[in-house]
C-alpha cells in the first residue's frame with residue numbers, strides 16, 4: 001500500500017504534469033494581477049494547522065490564475081528558461097533528498113555531482129580547464145562572486161589582504177565597465193563596497209558593445225589595481241563586448257576582467273557563433289546562468305573563476321564544526337554556507353542535452369530570434385533596432401511617427417500584447433526610445449510559436465495604433 005507521502009507526491013505529480021502539459025494552451029500572461037493574488041492570500045496567520053493534502057489543495061486553489069506562464073512556448077518576456085523535464089525531475093529529487101550542500105564530507109553525492117557538472121560546463125564552453133565553479137543562485141551572484149575574487153586578487157597583487165583588512169585604507173581600485181553593463185554588475189559593485197557610481201563607464205556602440213578604442217583610452221590613463229567587467233550577451237541586443245581585446249588591455253596593466261555571461265556564455269558551445277565569443281576565454285572570471293539557456297529550474301547560476309585560489313580566498317569558509325580536507329567543498333565557492341544541491345539539475349540537463357543538444361538549442365533559438373525579427377520587420381512602421389546575433393530582438397514600433405508618440409504607443413502595445421495572451425513580451429527603454437523586447441529562450445518554442453507570436457505582436461500594434469494613436 002502506498003504511504004501517505006507517496007500518495008501525496010503521486011497526487012502532486014499529476015497536477016504538476018497537467019500544469020506543464022497545458023502550458024501551450026494557456027494564456028501566455030498571468031490572468032490575475034498581483035493585487036488580486038495578494039487579496040487571495042491575505043489571511044491572518046492561522047492558529048491551527050491543516051493536514052498536508054489539504055494544505056497543498058489550498059495552495060493550488062489560491063495560486064490559480066496568478067502564475068506566469070514561464071514554461072510556455074510563447075514566453076519571451078525576459079531571458080528565462082522553461083525548466084525542461086530532466087532539470088525539473090532532478091530538482092524534485094533534489095528537494096526530496098534535501099542535501100544541505102556546503103561540505104563534501106557531509107553530502108558526498110551532491111558535492112561530487114556538482115564538481116563534475118562544473119567540469120563539464122568548463123569543458124563544454126572551452127574555458128580554461130583549471131577554472132573552479134561555484135553554484136550560485138543566478139547571474140547576479142555569479143557576477144558578485146567573480147568580481148569578489150577579482151577584487152581580492154588585484155588588491156593582493158598590490159600588497160593588500162582585503163579579506164582580512166577590508167577596504168578601509170586599501171589602495172583604491174579602478175573599476176571599469178561598459179556604459180550599458182547589466183544592472184546586476186552595479187549591484188555587485190555596491191555589495192563589494194566598490195560603489196556603483198564610482199565605476200568608470202566606457203562608451204558603447206549602437207549595439208551596446210564596449211568600444212575597444214574607448215576602453216584602451218580609459219585604461220591607458222589608469223595607474224593602480226584595475227577590476228573590469230565586460231558582457232557576453234547585452235540585455236536588449238544580445239551583443240558581445242570585444243572581450244579578447246579588452247582582456248589584453250586589462251592584463252597588460254595587471255588587472256582582472258570579469259565577464260557577465262548570464263545570457264550569452266552558452267554561445268561558446270556553438271561553433272558557428274565563434275565570431276561572437278572570440279577571446280572570451282581570455283577573461284579571469286565568468287558569470288553564467290543555468291535557469292536561462294540551460295533550462296534548469298530556478299535558481300541556478302555559475303561563478304567560474306580561472307584562479308581557483310583567488311576564488312577560494314574570496315568565498316572560502318572554515319569552522320571547527322565543518323569537516324575540512326583537501327576536497328572541493330561547495331561552500332568555498334559561493335556566498336552561502338547552506339543551500340540546495342544545484343549540481344543535480346545542472347548535471348541532469350547537461351546529461352540530457354549533451355554537447356550537441358546544447359549547441360542545437362542555442363542555434364535554434366538564434367534562428368528563431370532572426371525569424372521573428374524578419375517577420376516583424378516586414379511591416380512598414382516597425383524597425384528592428386539591433387543586429388539579431390543572439391536570442392534578443394529589440395523592436396521599435398511606429399518608426400514613421402513622432403518619437404514621443406511612438407514611445408507611448410509602443411508601451412501601450414506591450415500592455416496590449418500581454419492582455420491578449422498569445423505571447424508574452426516585455427518592454428524597455430534603450431538608446432533613448434521605448435522598445436518591445438523579445439527574448440527567445442523557451443525549450444519548447446517552435447517556429448509555429450514564433451510565427452503566431454509575430455502575428456500577435458503586429459495585430460496588437462495595428463489595434464493600438466488605430467484605436468488610440470489616431471495616426
Ligand SMILES: Cc1ncc(COP(=O)(O)O)c(C=O)c1O
Nearest residue numbers: 138139140182184260262263289
Ligand atoms: C546580462 C545579465 N546579467 C545578469 C543577470 C542577472 O541574472 P539572474 O537574474 O539570474 O540573477 C541577467 C538577468 O536577466 C542578465 O540578463
